Amino acid sequence: MFEEEQEKIRIEKLGKIKESGILPYPYKFDCTHKIKDIRKSKEDFIDKEVQFAGRILAIRGHGKVIFADIQDRESKIQLYLKANILGESFELLKLLDIGDFIGVQGKIFETKTEELTVSVQKFTLLSKSLNPLPEKWHGLVDKEVRFRKRYLDLIMSPKVKEVFIKRTQIIKCIREFLDTREFLEVETPVLQGIYGGGFAEPFKSYYKSLDRDFYLRISDELYLKRLIIGGLDRVYEFGKDFRNEGMDRLHNPEFTVLELYQAYADYNDMMQIVEEIFEELCRLPESFSNCHPERSEGSQKDSSLSLRMTEGLEIEYQGTKINFKRPWKRITFFDSLKQYTGIETRDKDDNELIKFAQEKGIPISKEYHRGKILDTLFDTFVQPKLIEPTFIIDYPKDNSPLAKEHRNDPNLVERFESFVYGMEISNAFSELNDPLEQIKRFEMQQKFREKGDMEAQVMDKDFIEALGYGMPPTGGLGIGIDRITMLFTDSHSIKDVILFPQLRT
RNA sequence: GGGCCGUUAACUCAGCUGGUAGAGUACUGGAUUUUUAAUCCAGGAGUCGUGGGUCCGAAUCCCACACGGCCUACCA
Numbered sequence: 176m177f178e179e180e181q182e183k184i185r186i187e188k189l190g191k192i193k194e195s196g197i198l199p200y201p202y203k204f205d206c207t208h209k210i211k212d213i214r215k216s217k218e219d220f221i222d223k224e225v226q227f228a229g230r231i232l233a234i235r236g237h238g239k240v241i242f243a244d245i246q247d248r249e250s251k252i253q254l255y256l257k258a259n260i261l262g263e264s265f266e267l268l269k270l271l272d273i274g275d276f277i278g279v280q281g282k283i284f285e286t287k288t289e290e291l292t293v294s295v296q297k298f299t300l301l302s303k304s305l306n307p308l309p310e311k312w313h314g315l316v317d318k319e320v321r322f323r324k325r326y327l328d329l330i331m332s333p334k335v336k337e338v339f340i341k342r343t344q345i346i347k348c349i350r351e352f353l354d355t356r357e358f359l360e361v362e363t364p365v366l367q368g369i370y371g372g373g374f375a376e377p378f379k380s381y382y383k384s385l386d387r388d389f390y391l392r393i394s395d396e397l398y399l400k401r402l403i404i405g406g407l408d409r410v411y412e413f414g415k416d417f418r419n420e421g422m423d424r425l426h427n428p429e430f431t432v433l434e435l436y437q438a439y440a441d442y443n444d445m446m447q448i449v450e451e452i453f454e455e456l457c458r459l460p461e462s463f464s465n466c467h468p469e470r471s472e473g474s475q476k477d478s479s480l481s482l483r484m485t486e487g488l489e490i491e492y493q494g495t496k497i498n499f500k501r502p503w504k505r506i507t508f509f510d511s512l513k514q515y516t517g518i519e520t521r522d523k524d525d526n527e528l529i530k531f532a533q534e535k536g537i538p539i540s541k542e543y544h545r546g547k548i549l550d551t552l553f554d555t556f557v558q559p560k561l562i563e564p565t566f567i568i569d570y571p572k573d574n575s576p577l578a579k580e581h582r583n584d585p586n587l588v589e590r591f592e593s594f595v596y597g598m599e600i601s602n603a604f605s606e607l608n609d610p611l612e613q614i615k616r617f618e619m620q621q622k623f624r625e626k627g628d629m630e631a632q633v634m635d636k637d638f639i640e641a642l643g644y645g646m647p648p649t650g651g652l653g654i655g656i657d658r659i660t661m662l663f664t665d666s667h668s669i670k671d672v673i674l675f676p677q678l679r680t
Numbered sequence: 681g682g683g684c685c686g687u688u689a690a691c692u693c694a695g696c697u698g699g700u701a702g703a704g705u706a707c708u709g710g711a712u713u714u715u716u717a718a719u720c721c722a723g724g725a726g727u728c729g730u731g732g733g734u735c736c737g738a739a740u741c742c743c744a745c746a747c748g749g750c751c752u753a754c755c756a
């Protein structure tokens with residue numbers, strides 16, 4: 176380690192720093208301000224003394240004067256370091272490098288080019304860096320390195336920082352929304368003996384003490400419902416789910432989901448919650464970009480990419496304007512299929528459907544049960560067309576073993592999924608609370624499983640027992656946090672909104 | 681799983697009709713008291729992803745592998 180030319184030079188500098196009795200890695204530094212505070216009301220700060228800290232990102236030497244740029248979490252400011260102000264310590268600047276953390280004390284002023292600047296009276300090394308940072312102009316471009324060394328990405332690109340700050344704001348916003356409505360935030364097991372609540376292959380692990388296989392959860396559903404049974408009435412959990420499947424632009428093997436359950440509510444109430452949450456998210460302030468200094472013209476690929484403000488209830492995603500004004504469009508599952516395939520799938524038997532799919536060049540295995548065939552048709556013909564926020568409602572029973580039968584049609588369940596820009600964003604039911612019916616549904620899944628559908632859900636007897644004690648009518652909802660973060664940060668890939676996305680190791 | 685593209689200095693890239701490497705940034709030394717992709721002068725820095733093959737000679741051509749990107753398929 177640290178055997179590159181530049182690293183050796185820095186280690187030599189580190190030695191000199193130590194020799195001169197300076198701690199290269201001191202313990203703390205008191206800041207009176209953050210850089211964004213200074214930028215936000217710069218008139219108030221002119222000639223004022225401030226003390227703050229950050230990482231050096233650029234150094235421009237001019238003999239007896241040195242300019243440097245220093246960056247903290249939200250912002251950046253220029254330092255003016257002058258020999259006859261700093262005296263002897265001016266020489267120590269030679270031992271500093273781009274990448275080092277320093278604390279500074281100085282007065283705010285504007286240069287003749289109107290750049291907000293700190294005239295430094297005193298500086299303190301807070302951490303000596305040994306590795307050189309990526310190039311300042313192009314930044315870090317290589318996507319692999321960006322994901323593997325996200326810290327470098329964050330240092331080099333304000334846009335990336337902005338995305339992840341936004342992500343936190345989104346979660347916080349939803350949490351406040353739910354807390355206000357007296358939902359209780361809870362935590363349920365990630366390690367589960369029986370996985371359930373969704374269709375997916377799990378990650379498998381092994382617990383030595385119990386000599387038993389365990390699974391990483393694919394969903395929080397069955398545990399949260401147990402809490403509804405327990406009388407907690409309104410619960411939610413932000414959590415990671417894990418699915419042992421491929422990864423692409425929209426899928427990461429571990430991903431963040433919000434699930435919430437509300438007693439005495441149904442799926443119509445859940446639709447309203449989705450609409451309201453998105454309305455809140457559209458109102459989130461841009462707290463970051465407007466305190467970051469403008470980049471110069473023609474600079475950096477991302478000068479034009481700074482997160483766009485939402486205007487009213489409209490966002491722009493990948494060049495398309497999307498409006499979240501209530502009410503969102505609602506179409507039943509079968510109507511949407513009819514609209515986009517041109518055929519009434521409800522009237523067709525399985526063989527006719529398979530034939531139709533094959534004529535359209537969609538590979539469908541003969542073993543598919545009806546639900547899966549319909550699902551495939553939906554994914555192919557309908558989902559990509561759902562750009563504007565849309566609720567697809569009233570799904571066939573086969574694929575929804577945890578949803579309650581539709582009040583007007585025994586072949587359907589009260590379920591919806593919401594789609595935006597062709598992406599599935601949420602999934603919700605009027606929850607099935609009839610224990611005997613739940614047994615039947617699990618048995619049906621068991622049959623699918625025996626026929627080779629390894630994603631069919633597994634019978635969970637303990638859950639049935641819990642249901643046997645009585646669960647009130649309940650509405651349940653899951654929202655994909657990664658995907659809504661993509662929407663609100665105009666990110667093309669899920670990897671752009673997960674700090675450390677899964678990569679091959 | 682399939683297709684296309686990529687992997688060269690710490691970073692961003694050039695070099696690819698085969699003759700064993702080049703620029704900018706960064707770094708080092710020097711000049712410079714309002715610069716901001718600072719500028720000017722000088723300099724150091726690369727087992728050209730890995731392993732094979734063809735050839736007198738491979739960053740360059742061929743094969744395999746690894747990692748990545750985009751698209752596509754699967755998986756909700």
